[in-house]
Amino acid sequence: MSSDLITPKIELHVHLEGSVRPHDLFEMAKRNGYALPATTEAELTELHKFRDFNHFLELWMLTTPAIQTERDFRQVVVGYAEEAASHGAVYIEGIFTPAERVEGGASWDEVFTGFCDGILEAKECVGIDVRLTVDIPRWVGLDVAMETARHAVRYRDRGVVGIGIGGPEDGFPPEPFGPAFRYAKDEGLGSVPHAGEAAGAESIKGAIEVLQADRLRHGIRAVEDPGLLREIAARSIVCDVCPVSNLRTGVVPSLSEHPLPLLVAAGVSCSISTDDPAMFDTDLGHEYDVAAQMGYGAKPAFQAGVKGALCDDDTRSALERILADHPW
Numbered sequence: 001m002s003s004d005l006i007t008p009k010i011e012l013h014v015h016l017e018g019s020v021r022p023h024d025l026f027e028m029a030k031r032n033g034y035a036l037p038a039t040t041e042a043e044l045t046e047l048h049k050f051r052d053f054n055h056f057l058e059l060w061m062l063t064t065p066a067i068q069t070e071r072d073f074r075q076v077v078v079g080y081a082e083e084a085a086s087h088g089a090v091y092i093e094g095i096f097t098p099a100e101r102v103e104g105g106a107s108w109d110e111v112f113t114g115f116c117d118g119i120l121e122a123k124e125c126v127g128i129d130v131r132l133t134v135d136i137p138r139w140v141g142l143d144v145a146m147e148t149a150r151h152a153v154r155y156r157d158r159g160v161v162g163i164g165i166g167g168p169e170d171g172f173p174p175e176p177f178g179p180a181f182r183y184a185k186d187e188g189l190g191s192v193p194h195a196g197e198a199a200g201a202e203s204i205k206g207a208i209e210v211l212q213a214d215r216l217r218h219g220i221r222a223v224e225d226p227g228l229l230r231e232i233a234a235r236s237i238v239c240d241v242c243p244v245s246n247l248r249t250g251v252v253p254s255l256s257e258h259p260l261p262l263l264v265a266a267g268v269s270c271s272i273s274t275d276d277p278a279m280f281d282t283d284l285g286h287e288y289d290v291a292a293q294m295g296y297g298a299k300p301a302f303q304a305g306v307k308g309a310l311c312d313d314d315t316r317s318a319l320e321r322i323l324a325d326h327p328w
Contacts, residue, residue: 007298008322009088009284010305011273012192013217013240015135015166016094016115017064018276019080025278028075029066037062048279053198053249056279057168063279064097065104070114073101077118081126083277087285089128091309091319093192094119095164097135098151099144108151116158129315133162133192136180138172145180153187161310162190164217169199174206181211190214190310192240197251201225208237215240215271215308220251222268223259233267238308243290244282245275260294269304270296299328 020028022041029036037059038044044063050056067076077094084092094115101111119130134152136145145165152160163184165177174193181191195207197218204222207213208231216222219239222229232239241260246252252259263270272291274282288298306319 007088007288008090008302008326009084009288009298010091010271010302010309010319011084011089011284012093012215012238012271012305012308013242013273013275014080014084014092014094015276016076016080016096017067017100018060018279019083019274020067020076021079021278024075024079025063025066028068028072032066032068032072034066034068036066045281048281050248050250053251054168056249059279060276064100067101068104068106070106070110070117073111073114074118074121077115077130078121078125081122081128081130084284085126085128087283089284090322091305091311091315092128092130093133093161093310094130095133095135095166097137097166099137099140099148108147112151112155112158112160116155116160119159129311130159131161131309131311132159133164133190133310134160135164135166135194136177138165138167138169142176142179145177146183149180149184149189152184152189156188160189162192162214164192164194165211166194166217169195169197169203174203175210178210185212192217192310194218196221197246198249201228204228204232208232208235213237214310218242218246219268220246220259220263223262223266229263229266229268236269236307238269238271238304239263240273240308241270241291242273242275242287243294244287245280248280255290255294258294260291260296264296264300269307270301271304271308272296272301297328299323
């Protein structure tokens with residue numbers, strides 16, 4: 001039995017739409033009458049050889065619209081819970097982007113109900129705790145951002161725990177989304193924006209100062225600003241690091257140059273995640289193995305996961321017991 005099957009793991013950064021493996025994506029596309037930009041799994045795999053971050057975003061916009069119905073949303077959650085659990089995951093915070101699903105024809109309530117039903121089914125059938133965070137595409141206006149935040153708050157008692165922004169960082173700073181994040185934070189949701197991936201320190205500063213970030217999704221380019229790096233460590237802001245994603249999108253030129261060791265050396269807590277595992281040809285076990293190759297073990301990654309999780313007290317206590325009881 002490989003070690004990744006028995007070492008407990010926490011994943012705080014996985015886009016559920018980007019977790020759908022090709023076979024299931026083709027099934028959904030056929031069911032929904034959606035034309036994918038490939039006719040075979042081999043062709044789709046070839047398209048997943050990304051030139052850069054913008055190429056990844058282009059393919060995201062061409063493939064994820066195949067996920068359209070309440071049935072699809074539930075299937076996405078359960079399917080990924082099964083996969084992650086096979087690699088030792090005991091807690092997941094899955095990301096979904098409701099505005100894109102609404103743009104594809106679903107209603108807001110269909111989207112939220114489908115994903116929230118999925119976490120109930122994942123707990124019942126897989127035995128894994130899943131919580132949800134919503135992502136706001138950076139290219140939408142404040143009206144859509146506020147609508148997303150309002151629905152997230154309405155579904156907070158069904159497992160929605162946080163709000164974030166995603167998509168292209170260059171040219172789309174975080175500051176304009178401040179009102180949506182303030183509303184969500186005032187209503188008890190966590191702030192988990194993407195920042196410091198394709199853009200640098202200014203993106204991170206805006207996420208911390210204006211969006212009141214509880215965690216940073218990625219955050220790896222904080223190493224470019226020593227003062228900012230010290231601030232992140234002092235504030236105990238967890239960075240959700242996705243090593244293979246950063247390599248596949250060209251954010252880092254090689255794993256040997258990945259900033260993870262520098263973040264850790266500066267005292268920053270780093271969780272380890274897959275980001276979009278189906279699109280980046282990775283899985284949670286592989287990500288932990290890659291992190292270990294950079295000198296970052298499963299125990300500190302789990303500790304950072306416990307620290308950064310937006311879960312309720314009972315769930316956190318259960319995770320802390322796993323941390324204490326496992327023979328790391």
